[in-house]
Amino acid sequence: MDIKNISEDKLNLFVDKQLDTDEMNEIHEALLDDKDLRERVCQLKAVRELVGYAYSDVPGSAYDAHEQSRSSSMFAKAIAASVTLVVGVLLGWSTYEYSPNAIQAISAENAFQYVANHVDVEHGKRKIVLHIDSSDLQVVNAALNEADQLLATYRQANTPIELDIITNKKGINILRPGMSPYIARIQELVANDGVAIYACDRSIAKALKREGVDIVLMPGVAKDKSARELIPERLKQGWVYIKA
């Protein structure tokens, strides 16, 4: 693939994850060094997300109104949940920013909280929490690529960044020596970029119960809180949340 002249067609395939793994990785690597490419990808992703968002909460159907009138409030709650908003502030449209591949998912309440807080964040460090709850190779690979790209982007822009990686469910497996192929890569993130790594204490307890053996994690992993505590704490402080 001619990385220097990637066509818009190819970038569409990239943002839609329709390329094979090698080609995806090639473009991921190119993104680290190419600001213009990052901007093009960022714009395509932004368009995609905006179209998705614009129809997430359309005028209600007559059928829904009828169903709501006769069903329990559970239905209304489900509808409310379905219009959960996601906010990415100052990631995307500006020329030097890279909009993460993963979706930034927070509730509407969190979103407004984020907006209220983001000015402070803006003048200080960029604070980003990357949530990994899967040990699927493709998901983890993409998440770590995202982490690399974010760090590279902010480094290049001389903007300090604080990145926390929070793992839970099967995601804790990526921190288990002898089981995870990512240990060295994560250690590099910790040593070179000061990334903080967390493993959900509830997920560890569940894994222990399920497997009946001690769950040994790589050194330096904080494991005294659950993901349910760690993530909202950060959201309230205005961190950007990225779900792998």
Place this chain on the structure above:
Amino acid sequence: MKVVKDLVAAFSLKAEFAKRRNKLYRIAYSWCHDAALADDLVQETIYKALKNASKLRDVNTMDSWLYRILYNCWHDYLRVKGRNVEFVEMHDEEQVDHSENYQQSQIVKRVRASVEQLPLPLREVVTLADFAGFSYAQIAEITEVPIGTVMSRLFRARQNLKEQLLEFGSDDLSEFKLRRVK
């Protein structure tokens, strides 16, 4: 016994369709921008799906099968009405329900207006990809066009939207960008 089995199967299928109803409605709405029409289209889709349930060989393909029916219902409607593809009256003005945040509602209105301006084949493809999250192969199956056509339509749709939204983005989106969880 067979009657009971058929009844159980029918109920379970109906429940599966009901689960998908909301998303079908939103896609129909994204094509026609008319709540009542979107409702009718989904109603007809589910009716036809139940009637032709025996033709669904693999439940894993239920989504693309249902959207294919919706797509056909929509195109039948356009044919019957003799409308050309550039149709549709916007009803969003008073109905975008994001009143808690004016800026959000402006973004939604702007994006919908931009999508509405797209030629219909482009609009259908971009909403199936970006809102419903179908793969190119599934979209090709739903719209019955070659995968290359899906790619080129998606490319043109996004180029078009990018131009319109970037212009808007310089004023509004640079500081506040909304995203959605599927």
